[in-house]
Amino acid sequence: MNNITLKAAAEMLFDNDNILILTHIGPDGDTLGSAFAIKYMMTQKNVVIICDDKLPERLSFIGEGVLTRCPDQFTPGLVVSVDTASLALAGEYGQSFAGKIDLKFDHHPMSEEFARYNYIDESAAACGEIIADLIAHFGVLDKPAARALYAAISSDTGCFKYSNVTAETHRKTAVLLDTGIDHGDINQRLFDNKTRGEMTALRVTLELLKFYLDGSVASVCFTNETKAKHGLVDEDIGDISSVPREIAGVELGVVLKQRQDREREFKISMRSGPGIAANRLCAMFGGGGHRQAAGGVIEADSGEEAERTVMERVISALEDMHGDI
Numbered sequence: 001m002n003n004i005t006l007k008a009a010a011e012m013l014f015d016n017d018n019i020l021i022l023t024h025i026g027p028d029g030d031t032l033g034s035a036f037a038i039k040y041m042m043t044q045k046n047v048v049i050i051c052d053d054k055l056p057e058r059l060s061f062i063g064e065g066v067l068t069r070c071p072d073q074f075t076p077g078l079v080v081s082v083d084t085a086s087l088a089l090a091g092e093y094g095q096s097f098a099g100k101i102d103l104k105f106d107h108h109p110m111s112e113e114f115a116r117y118n119y120i121d122e123s124a125a126a127c128g129e130i131i132a133d134l135i136a137h138f139g140v141l142d143k144p145a146a147r148a149l150y151a152a153i154s155s156d157t158g159c160f161k162y163s164n165v166t167a168e169t170h171r172k173t174a175v176l177l178d179t180g181i182d183h184g185d186i187n188q189r190l191f192d193n194k195t196r197g198e199m200t201a202l203r204v205t206l207e208l209l210k211f212y213l214d215g216s217v218a219s220v221c222f223t224n225e226t227k228a229k230h231g232l233v234d235e236d237i238g239d240i241s242s243v244p245r246e247i248a249g250v251e252l253g254v255v256l257k258q259r260q261d262r263e264r265e266f267k268i269s270m271r272s273g274p275g276i277a278a279n280r281l282c283a284m285f286g287g288g289g290h291r292q293a294a295g296g297v298i299e300a301d302s303g304e305e306a307e308r309t310v311m312e313r314v315i316s317a318l319e320d321m322h323g324d325i
Helices: 006-015 028-042 058-061 089-096 127-135 143-156 165-176 182-190 196-208 223-230 278-283 303-320
Strands: 017-021 049-050 078-082 101-108 116-119 211-212 216-223 252-258 266-272 293-299
Touching: 006 017, 006 078, 006 116, 006 127, 017 028, 017 266, 028 049, 028 058, 028 078, 028 127, 028 143, 028 211, 058 143, 058 182, 089 293, 101 127, 127 143, 127 165, 143 165, 143 182, 196 216, 211 303, 216 223, 252 303, 266 278, 266 303, 293 303
Parallel strands: 017 049, 017 078, 078 101, 101 116, 216 252
Antiparallel strands: 211 216, 252 266, 266 293
């Protein structure tokens, strides 16, 4: 799948200035940590990080200065995508770079090769693992980059509890720890630092859950109206995607979130058990990701329409494939 080596990719980064890094919408620790790790290791370069979405406050410790649009005075010499399975997940602005993306780093199965050069390693638990290997070609790993990479890997492995963790994941993480970073602080910020708004969102999620197929599938839809009713902002609901799957008997959890800036657009997050490929389900909605954690996007005139459409297609797919998708 790869049409470039990491060494050649490192040379591309070295040989270009004005580097633009695109992250995915619904930003998480992996996409931001991967982007900032590259930026921290290239202090002599002009690096701009773009995310076509609002960033969660809890991830601000990874780095600052992420933009939603390329500055007028900035002409990219190299456009790089990190941790983005499909171009649709780069957001509307990210998609405007179609045909102009030079280099892509990703680890998701079913990842689209939308860049001129693609490096995709499905065995990596996080894109941060790939960037850790990339940085080995840069020279000495410093603390800011190690901190960003640890956040990337820990975020995408659920603090190292998911099945995607390998012995190689731990070996690469040990190198990061050798720099002296405070991994306890990073994990606390990622997983144990919920606001009152986030706890309210958890309560509302449990109240709004709908169940299908004898309770094996659960969904919840957060519209802007629901958020306003309960005094919630997007940041409050950023971490609820895993909640439905935490309920005993639920093998697939589906969470829809209406965008504040584009009200016809709903972000889809799916979490599944080992018998269901969430990334194949999300591919029906222009997305992708991991087998058990994936995302997509759907447009609809209301939350009811969005949830109904998604669940009808998901349930039909599950029934057609007898759950083995």
